[in-house]
Amino acid sequence: MFDTVLIANRGEIAVRVIRTLRRLGIRSAAVYSDADADARHVREADTAVRIGPAPAAESYLRTEALLDAARATGAQAVHPGYGFLAENAAFARAVTGAGLVFIGPPADAIELMGDKIRAKETVRAARVPVVPGSSGSALTDAELAEAARAIGMPVLLKPSAGGGGKGMRLVRDAATLPDEIAAARREARTSFGDDTLLVERFVDRPRHIEIQVLADGHGTVLHLGERECSLQRRHQKIVEEAPSPLLDEETRAAMGAAAADAARACGYRGAGTVEFIVPGSDPGAYFFMEMNTRLQVEHPVTELVTGLDLVEWQLRVAAGEPLPYAQDDVRLTGHAVEARICAETARAAGERVDFLPSAGTVLLLREPDGEGVRTDSGLSEGTEVGTTYDPMLAKVVAHGPDRPTALRRLRGALAGTTVLGVDTNTAFLHALLAHPAVVSGELDTGLVDRDAAALLPASVPEEVYAAAALLRQAAHEPAPDAAGWTDPFAVPSGWRLGGTPAWTVHHLRLPGGEPVAVRVRGRAADAEVRVGDAAPVRARLRCEPGRVHLEWAGAAHRFAHAADGPGHWLGRDGASWHVRDHDPVTAALRGGGAAAGADALTAPMPGTVTVVKAAVGDEVAAGQALLVVEAMKMEHVIEAPHAGRVTGLDVTAGSTVAMDQVLAVVEPDGPQQPDGPGRPDRAGEEEDA
Numbered sequence: 001m002f003d004t005v006l007i008a009n010r011g012e013i014a015v016r017v018i019r020t021l022r023r024l025g026i027r028s029a030a031v032y033s034d035a036d037a038d039a040r041h042v043r044e045a046d047t048a049v050r051i052g053p054a055p056a057a058e059s060y061l062r063t064e065a066l067l068d069a070a071r072a073t074g075a076q077a078v079h080p081g082y083g084f085l086a087e088n089a090a091f092a093r094a095v096t097g098a099g100l101v102f103i104g105p106p107a108d109a110i111e112l113m114g115d116k117i118r119a120k121e122t123v124r125a126a127r128v129p130v131v132p133g134s135s136g137s138a139l140t141d142a143e144l145a146e147a148a149r150a151i152g153m154p155v156l157l158k159p160s161a162g163g164g165g166k167g168m169r170l171v172r173d174a175a176t177l178p179d180e181i182a183a184a185r186r187e188a189r190t191s192f193g194d195d196t197l198l199v200e201r202f203v204d205r206p207r208h209i210e211i212q213v214l215a216d217g218h219g220t221v222l223h224l225g226e227r228e229c230s231l232q233r234r235h236q237k238i239v240e241e242a243p244s245p246l247l248d249e250e251t252r253a254a255m256g257a258a259a260a261d262a263a264r265a266c267g268y269r270g271a272g273t274v275e276f277i278v279p280g281s282d283p284g285a286y287f288f289m290e291m292n293t294r295l296q297v298e299h300p301v302t303e304l305v306t307g308l309d310l311v312e313w314q315l316r317v318a319a320g321e322p323l324p325y326a327q328d329d330v331r332l333t334g335h336a337v338e339a340r341i342c343a344e345t346a347r348a349a350g351e352r353v354d355f356l357p358s359a360g361t362v363l364l365l366r367e368p369d370g371e372g373v374r375t376d377s378g379l380s381e382g383t384e385v386g387t388t389y390d391p392m393l394a395k396v397v398a399h400g401p402d403r404p405t406a407l408r409r410l411r412g413a414l415a416g417t418t419v420l421g422v423d424t425n426t427a428f429l430h431a432l433l434a435h436p437a438v439v440s441g442e443l444d445t446g447l448v449d450r451d452a453a454a455l456l457p458a459s460v461p462e463e464v465y466a467a468a469a470l471l472r473q474a475a476h477e478p479a480p481d482a483a484g485w486t487d488p489f490a491v492p493s494g495w496r497l498g499g500t501p502a503w504t505v506h507h508l509r510l511p512g513g514e515p516v517a518v519r520v521r522g523r524a525a526d527a528e529v530r531v532g533d534a535a536p537v538r539a540r541l542r543c544e545p546g547r548v549h550l551e552w553a554g555a556a557h558r559f560a561h562a563a564d565g566p567g568h569w570l571g572r573d574g575a576s577w578h579v580r581d582h583d584p585v586t587a588a589l590r591g592g593g594a595a596a597g598a599d600a601l602t603a604p605m606p607g608t609v610t611v612v613k614a615a616v617g618d619e620v621a622a623g624q625a626l627l628v629v630e631a632m633k634m635e636h637v638i639e640a641p642h643a644g645r646v647t648g649l650d651v652t653a654g655s656t657v658a659m660d661q662v663l664a665v666v667e668p669d670g671p672q673q674p675d676g677p678g679r680p681d682r683a684g685e686e687e688d689a
Contacts, residue, residue, distance in 0.1 A: 009081030011378035014041035033059035133200035159188035165235030211259035223256035245441030363421035607631030
């Protein structure tokens with residue numbers, strides 16, 4: 001066995017590998033970019049080496065820098081984790097060429113299975129069923145479009161060189177093929193450095209089921225059961241479970257045998273995953289999609305139902321040890337479900353929901369534990385979450401004797417997860433796990449996209465605005481003197497000698513939302529509060545480090561709390577709200593997005609403008625694509641909100657933009673209705689705090 005292993009990765013997976021190395025008594029060596037100098041994986045490793053600036057191309061993707069780090073730390077082996085260079089055959093060859101052990105499959109197997117076109121041909125020869133699709137590589141745009149029409153709509157455009165849903169496009173209308181092919185190539189080139197595409201038949205309402213395989217260098221190939229990965233958003237998995245509620249024992253055995261045959265066909269060694277698309281109405285009609293020649297993000301659910309540490313067996317196989325198991329020794333016990341916590345903001349856009357990358361500093365972190373609960377995380381308080389790397393921050397996993405217990409435990413664990421300082425999808429995942437189709441196990445890969453809007457809260461709870469306003473009120477209240485006396489004229493309570501107390505008005509706003517005026521009369525510990533135009537409510541606020549307690553309309557509410565400059569983060573049951581101060585006068589003078597109303601197009605996320613398709617003076621149609629903003633390898637198209645003329649365009653391709661920054665202005669054709677509410681009614685005695 002190895003003495004020292006270099007982990008050529010970052011974040012959650014690096015921390016996960018370190019955990020197993022520590023248990024086995026193996027020294028861990030981490031690497032980090034400038035952006036990750038204070039990251040959790042750096043602190044937890046036995047040693048760490050800086051490998052370059054923040055962009056991955058200048059750090060985590062630099063083979064020579066990684067090999068230098070391995071030499072400097074005395075590592076005998078390199079674990080690539082997932083992402084970055086994990087499925088890069090050239091990197092695997094470079095590692096072995098440097099006299100080190102690559103903890104993964106042979107480079108030839110990575111190369112073969114990394115080319116989806118060759119992979120399909122190889123497994124087809126091994127009698128594994130494959131999805132009908134294009135044949136041949138390096139097809140032109142015209143050839144791809146022709147193949148798509150021959151297969152019949154709908155089809156999936158897929159990058160040949162990578163996975164994870166990046167660059168994948170579902171096309172239902174042949175007329176949109178040119179634009180979709182161009183976008184898929186652009187995303188594939190950005191994500192994988194290769195814009196080769198293939199096209200496959202899209203199976204309507206499919207299930208995504210994958211088989212975990214484990215192979216040693218002595219001829220043994222095992223399958224460790226399946227994982228259901230049908231809960232996806234934009235072709236990216238967000239919830240996975242093992243075993244699948246769809247399969248019976250006979251189908252499980254048949255799919256497992258097919259996966260093992262696929263692994264043998266490419267000379268596989270180590271841990272890998274064979275992915276299948278399965279019609280929900282006919283589980284026996286499964287089709288090979290691709291093989292992931294690495295550890296999967298969702299590997300913990302397999303570990304929990306089999307009792308095997310997959311990272312340990314990656315290490316042992318790489319060290320030359322034989323697997324001490326036969327297929328009949330593999331037993332699945334209970335049920336496990338995993339949810340991926342990602343840095344993203346969900347925003348409703350009509351009937352569609354956009355999940356946009358978010359960024360910030362983790363101000364407060366509470367991760368769950370409890371019976372059957374496991375958290376794999378790269379987070380700690382103070383972590384800077386940017387838009388340079390993948391948005392996944394952590395995984396929360398629950399195991400139970402049966403599926404209902406596992407789902408219930410995971411919902412409870414998500415409710416106990418608090419990340420303040422960065423928007424996450426935790427609350428969305430919590431709601432998704434209560435969806436009737438999820439509870440019943442009647443899943444398909446389109447469920448999340450179809451029902452996402454129904455899983456978002458209809459509005460921000462009034463008590464959130466009330467707590468934020470009272471926190472702001474309390475910050476303006478002077479402390480009593482040594483005798484316990486406070487000058488009533490120094491307290492912004494609205495107190496008046498011989499008169500009715502005045503309202504103190506707090507203007508608040510959530511990112512992407514409309515301003516809300518909250519009126520407070522009294523002290524934070526005992527006040528009347530009026531949120532917007534609602535009736536006044538009696539409220540009391542009590543604060544303690546990291547938490548606030550609010551009595552609101554006779555009910556008690558408890559929030560996790562972190563102050564953030566001119567605003568406050570509040571969290572409850574997995575949800576979080578960043579309530580910021582809003583100055584309507586300053587906003588109007590600066591011409592911010594809220595002031596500009598529906599004419600302004602603002603950045604929905606921090607990122608980089610990659611494409612500009614319009615110019616000042618252009619006449620545009622409603623819904624016409626004007627710009628593309630990219631963050632965390634995700635593209636977001638900025639569309640014209642209405643027909644009109646572009647009168648402002650403040651960015652060019654390559655511009656770095658902040659969230660809510662005005663990008664362009666489209667003046668509408670004809671009269672428009674005023675957008676949103678006007679300023680709060682200032683009639684009567686009021687004061688702005």
